[in-house]
Amino acid sequence: MTVKSFDRGVFLPHYKEYTENDPITTISLPSEVVIPLHQHIGAPCKAVVQVGDKVKTGQKIGESDAFVSASVFASVDGTVVAIEPRPSFTGGKVESVVIEVSPHQEDPQWSERDLEQLNNDQIKQAIKDAGIVGMGGAAFPTHVKLSPPKPIDAVIINACECEPFLTCDHRILVEMTDELVEGAKLIQKLINADKLYFGVETNKPDAIEALNSKLTAEETIEVVPLDVKYPQGSEKQLIKAVLDREVPPGKLPLEVGVVVQNVGTAVAVYEACRYEKPLYERVLTVTGDGAAKPANVKVPIGTTIGHVIEQCGGFKDDKEPGKVVMGGPMTGFAQTRLDIPVVKGTSGILLFSEEMLVKSEHRPCVRCSRCVVHCPMYLYPNSISVNAERGLYDQAVEWGAMDCFECGICVYVCPSNRPIVQLVRDTKKAQAAK
Ligand code: SF4
Ligand code: SF4
Structure with a gap:
C-alpha cells in the first residue's frame, strides 16, 4: 500500500480509542432547541416563522436572499417561543429561533427520488434547498463551493479526520459507506470532475476497506491512504498529498482544479438529493478524559452542549472538567457555558480534566524556530x-x-x-x- 503525505506538520497522539469503535447512537430530545440564524460563512438568515408558530421537523425557519448563505430548519416538532439573540460558540450572541419541543414527535416523511433521473440543476437546487454547509467546521455553503468559476478535474472527499479525539467521520465512513459514496458521486457529476478521490489516514483501516469494497468496478474513483499526520485534513495539505498540487498562498483549491468536501457533507448531499431532506441534524463525537461515557451521537441542530453531555452520562465522576471545547482540540473553541447550541459545523464536544491541561504562563519568544x-x-x-x-x-x-x-x-x-x-x-x- 502506497501511503502519501505532505511536508512538515506534526505527529500527534490520537486519543481516538475513546470512541473509534462506538457506533453512532441517538439521544433523547431536550425540552427546547436554540437554532442560530447564522451558522455559516456568508449572510445571516432572517426568520420566516413567528413566536407562537407550530413547526415540524425539517421545516424551514430561516432564509436569506444572498447567494452566499444557507437556510436553517427546525430540528424538532414544537412551538416557536422566542426569536432573540442567544450565546454562540464563537462568543457573543447570534439571533436564534428558540423552539419548545413537543412531547409528541412525528417521524418526518421524505419522498424518494431516483438519483439517475436528476440533472445538475436539480442536484444543485437540492443542495441549496437543504441548507448544506461544510460540516468539517468551516461551514461554507456547499452550493456556492459547488459553483466553481473555473473547470475542476478532481474532487477529494476529506476522510482524514486528522484532529485527535474526533471519530464521527470515521463512524460515518464505516456505517454509512453507501450513502457517502453516492453523495460523493453526485458532487463529482455536478462539477463534471474526471476523478473522485477519498483521502483516508491509515489509522482507519476498516474505513479504507469499506470504501474499497464499494469501488472495485469504478475506474474514476480512487481511495488514497494517507499518513497519520496533522493537519493532513486541511485542504491545501490534502491536495498536496493526494495530487501533488500546490495551492498558491491566498488562493482557493479551485485555482488548481480541485474541490474538497468533507465526509458528513457528502452524506448530507446524498440525503438532500435522494429524499429532499434538509440539514437539521448531525453526527458528532463527545469525548475526552472528563467525559463519563464518550460516544458518537446523532444530534438535532440547536441542542445545547449541556444536554448532549448529560445524555452521554455527564462529567466523569461528576467532576467539573478543566476545559470544554466545541470542535477538535487543535482548532476548536473553548466554552465557558453549557447552554451553547450545536450547529451544522460542530464535529465534537471535548471534556478535558484539569490534569490533562498544560498550564503555564505565556513567556517571551526564545527564537527556537x-x-x-x-x-x-x-x-x-x-x-x-x-x-x-x-x-x-x-x-x-x-x-x-x-x-x-x-x-x-x-x-x-x-x-x-x-x-x-x-x-x-x-x-x-x-x-x-x-
Ligand atoms: S496556526 Fe498558522 S502560523 Fe501556526 S502553524 Fe498553523 S498555519 Fe502556521
Ligand atoms: S520561535 Fe518563539 S514563538 Fe516560535 S516556537 Fe520558539 S519560542 Fe515559540
Missing part, C-alpha cells in the same frame, strides 16, 4: 506573534498572518506557550476592521 520548522504553510509564526503582540498588525500581515489557517501547530510546539493563534485572530480582526 520550532514554530517555523513545523508550520505547514511555511509562515513565520514567531514574527507574526511578536508584531501582533505590539499591535503592529501590518507587519504581522507581512509575515503571512492572513495565510494562517489556524491549525494550532505553532502553539503546540512552542516551549514558551505563546498564544500565536489568538494573535493571528487579532490581526485578522484588525484587518477586517480597516
Whole structure:
C-alpha cells in the first residue's frame, strides 16, 4: 500500500480509542432547541416563522436572499417561543429561533427520488434547498463551493479526520459507506470532475476497506491512504498529498482544479438529493478524559452542549472538567457555558480534566524556530506573534498572518506557550476592521 503525505506538520497522539469503535447512537430530545440564524460563512438568515408558530421537523425557519448563505430548519416538532439573540460558540450572541419541543414527535416523511433521473440543476437546487454547509467546521455553503468559476478535474472527499479525539467521520465512513459514496458521486457529476478521490489516514483501516469494497468496478474513483499526520485534513495539505498540487498562498483549491468536501457533507448531499431532506441534524463525537461515557451521537441542530453531555452520562465522576471545547482540540473553541447550541459545523464536544491541561504562563519568544520548522504553510509564526503582540498588525500581515489557517501547530510546539493563534485572530480582526 502506497501511503502519501505532505511536508512538515506534526505527529500527534490520537486519543481516538475513546470512541473509534462506538457506533453512532441517538439521544433523547431536550425540552427546547436554540437554532442560530447564522451558522455559516456568508449572510445571516432572517426568520420566516413567528413566536407562537407550530413547526415540524425539517421545516424551514430561516432564509436569506444572498447567494452566499444557507437556510436553517427546525430540528424538532414544537412551538416557536422566542426569536432573540442567544450565546454562540464563537462568543457573543447570534439571533436564534428558540423552539419548545413537543412531547409528541412525528417521524418526518421524505419522498424518494431516483438519483439517475436528476440533472445538475436539480442536484444543485437540492443542495441549496437543504441548507448544506461544510460540516468539517468551516461551514461554507456547499452550493456556492459547488459553483466553481473555473473547470475542476478532481474532487477529494476529506476522510482524514486528522484532529485527535474526533471519530464521527470515521463512524460515518464505516456505517454509512453507501450513502457517502453516492453523495460523493453526485458532487463529482455536478462539477463534471474526471476523478473522485477519498483521502483516508491509515489509522482507519476498516474505513479504507469499506470504501474499497464499494469501488472495485469504478475506474474514476480512487481511495488514497494517507499518513497519520496533522493537519493532513486541511485542504491545501490534502491536495498536496493526494495530487501533488500546490495551492498558491491566498488562493482557493479551485485555482488548481480541485474541490474538497468533507465526509458528513457528502452524506448530507446524498440525503438532500435522494429524499429532499434538509440539514437539521448531525453526527458528532463527545469525548475526552472528563467525559463519563464518550460516544458518537446523532444530534438535532440547536441542542445545547449541556444536554448532549448529560445524555452521554455527564462529567466523569461528576467532576467539573478543566476545559470544554466545541470542535477538535487543535482548532476548536473553548466554552465557558453549557447552554451553547450545536450547529451544522460542530464535529465534537471535548471534556478535558484539569490534569490533562498544560498550564503555564505565556513567556517571551526564545527564537527556537520550532514554530517555523513545523508550520505547514511555511509562515513565520514567531514574527507574526511578536508584531501582533505590539499591535503592529501590518507587519504581522507581512509575515503571512492572513495565510494562517489556524491549525494550532505553532502553539503546540512552542516551549514558551505563546498564544500565536489568538494573535493571528487579532490581526485578522484588525484587518477586517480597516
Ligand atoms: S502560523 Fe498558522 S498555519 Fe502556521 S502553524 Fe501556526 S496556526 Fe498553523
Ligand atoms: S516556537 Fe515559540 S519560542 Fe520558539 S520561535 Fe516560535 S514563538 Fe518563539
